[in-house]
Amino acid sequence: MSSSIPDSAVRTYIDHHRDGFLAELSEWLRIPSVSADPDRAPDVRRSAEWLAAKLTATGFPVAEVWETPGAPAVYAEWPSGDPDAPTVLVYGHHDVQPAAREDGWRTDPFEPEVVDGKLYARGAADDKGQVFFHTLGVRAHLAATGRTAPAVNLKLLIEGEEESGSPHFPDLIQRHAARLACDAVIVSDTGMWSKDVPTVCTGMRGLTDCQVDLYGPDQDIHSGSFGGAVPNPATEAARLVAALHDEDRRVTVPGFYDGVVPLTDEERELFAELPFDEAEWLRTAHSHATLGEAGHTTLERLWARPTAEVNGIGGGYQGPGGKTIVPSSARLKLSFRLVAGQDAGKVEQSFRDWVAARLPEGIRHEITFWGATRPCLTPLGHPALQSVVRAMGRAFGGKIRFTREGGSGPAADLQDVLGVPVLFLGISIPSDGWHAPNEKVELDLLMKGVETAAYLWGDLAENWRTA
Template sequence: MSDGIRDFIDEHRADLLADLDQWLRIPGISAQPDRHGDVRRSAEWFADAARRTGFPTVEIWDDGAWLPAVYAEWPSGDADAPTVLVYAHHDVQPVDPLELWHTDPFDPTIDGDLLRARGASDDKGQLLFHLLGLRAHLAATGRSTPAVNLKFIVEGEEESGSPHFEELLAKYRNRLACDVVVVTDTGMVAADVPSTVTGMRGMVAATVHLHGPDLDLHSGVFGGAVPNPAAAVARLVAALHDENGKVQVPGFYDDVLELTDAERELFARVPDDDSEFLKVAQSRALHGEDGYSTLERLGARPTAEVNGIGGGYQGAGHKTIVPSDAFVKLSFRLVADQDPSKIIKGVEQFVSQHTPDGITASVEWEGAGVRACIVPLGTPAYTRLTDAISAAFDGAAVLPTREGGSGPEAGLQLAVAAPLVFLGVGLPDDQIHAPNEKVTLSMLFKGAEAAARLWSGYAALGKDALRSA
């Protein structure tokens, strides 16, 4: 590009690779208490990297209630510059089962354009491209400070469900004040199809416990005469969906924000190769709610999934019993306008309706759940984002998509009361949360270029226009 951004990034690719090699070696697994010291080391490493980049204010927020988060701030120096808050996370998923990894998950390995390690795509690579992009922005503009007031909040518990993030937001709300939030923890539909996420689903999750007799019973003596919790949990799961794939929880769809015809037309433009999707999923068939495409099912429709089920004897051979207990783990992905508290009530009603006499049911919730978030198309914040991504992809059109996963973005958006957009370059086959996670390096460099261009675009737009709907 004539403004030098791409040249700078090309000349400094080795800097990004060197930083990734160091940071990816830190096994900051937030879900495992014995790795919490590594989560702190991970936070300290990124704090140092932000200081090396030039951020004058860098702090580690660790009040004992949550694992360390990193806050960095670099004022523009321009009186009317808008303020941008970048959200990401530095913790990573567990690596089990370790035997399925082809390489050591914490020994980064480069093979051509691919880098494999836990956290390469989710989310360390996607965060580090911002530091390179910021350096390119400064070099290309000749500025000593960013064109926007730039803030980073880098969480340390996202891979554990962000259990304390709302506490952090409440405590530091004034420090996080901004005119727009840029989330860098998502991806694109394909390497040659630039896209941006326009919504993330919310989630509630629970374990349902069913208790029958107070001890395991001989199935020959008592079977057929007392209720069986394992059979009851199987019937409960079978009743969760109808024959068309619709969730049968009372009121589940009452508040769903349906896709408009225009949005469905835009979704239809996104290349959606079901055979390739099945290959990545290593599945032999598609399944889901009737009347919707795979892409719509993944990001724009609510779902209910069975994450685990059990009860009774699990060992080799036979143990002929009526088991005392059974359980099922359920998760519900939610879309815009669904209230997690209403879904919780509906699930509890559903469980009560499907619990037979003689069995008691209890529902153990994993927190209060998180809401879905939505990005309106066509807003100034969205348009400048797609302009920046398009430039990094040589003028290609940027398509909207939806993220099927869930995160704390809706809570963050509510706390700062600002528009939110997504700049992510992960790919569907990055195997995040799975063995052999990888990231495509050329995508990281494109992400750095888009970020470099975005700050000038938002500065030119100004505060008032950036916040307008």
């Protein structure tokens, strides 16, 4: 019943309330909630309190500010009253990246401005705009269906430290796991392929990264007197890097690919449907050629294959001119992007064993891993994912295609702790300029996000009964 409501009822409600919605969003965007800047801590708190108050005004009977040792998060819930309805948790964040006029902004980054149908402000797309569209979306859902509560049990968790690496987020969700219990998580901190090609993301890669410190002589020594007769840590660092991939650009660490979930033929075909312009992508990447694991396309490498990247390599003399030494130390910084099926702990141990086996006597080493983010992947046939696709299809009036995300994020923490699938609902496009000067959101797409949310809750309730 709910998903069969006329689209016109939803769109009429949204049109009538668009101006008020944008005025409220602009008010929120004026709060410079930069979590990375200690001086902005009061603003991050003000942002959390502002959002909690607006969620209460929206109709959520519960809206709370949750404390962490760092910046506060916001939690809200609105029960449906139906014991068989699914419970859905929406995740986003209210903190933003640093921004200043001198960075290249045309206007004050915390004074929102609408130009040619685009709203410019820090946080407009990442992530306040995409969080806030759920407030108007749920109101449109209620108005069009005549309900007094959403068709699903709706929960929101909006963190305040995502732009600072979410250092306290895992502990927060562990501590509140019982209240966060749900059947699915919807992440509204993501984007689409383009304005003309709406897409749903079905997964993110995981990440583990490390530093490898190599030590040889107790001090820098003369390369003429000792070079070629003692191990050189800079040489061994280079040898490790050179051995990390084979001639097909596959990672050589034993067991690295254990458990990797391969792409299905259907997924490869769906990726191939996307209008990928490799030359344009290379310009975006500021690079001059593609290169990666043999047998896979660029998109497959980015979204569905694990990687090992050298983030930094150094050791010995780096000043002007020459200095003929055997350096006493060298250092590598590496990151491993992981895909569904891989275990970060096993990858880390395999890498440790691989390094130890390749280093000669006389080279001491230390490896420091900084923690891991697990990958997440939702099967194409999952009923909740199909509801997202149908809701977006109604809002955009066309076919919805599928992508994945090559990067990593805290969504996997929710998946691990709550034991539920993670879905992605975002309307941002690459030109929105996340983390860059003149960040913006397309207002028409923002309204499509509102409309998608309005359709989604009824579709989930009808097509995904959990009892």
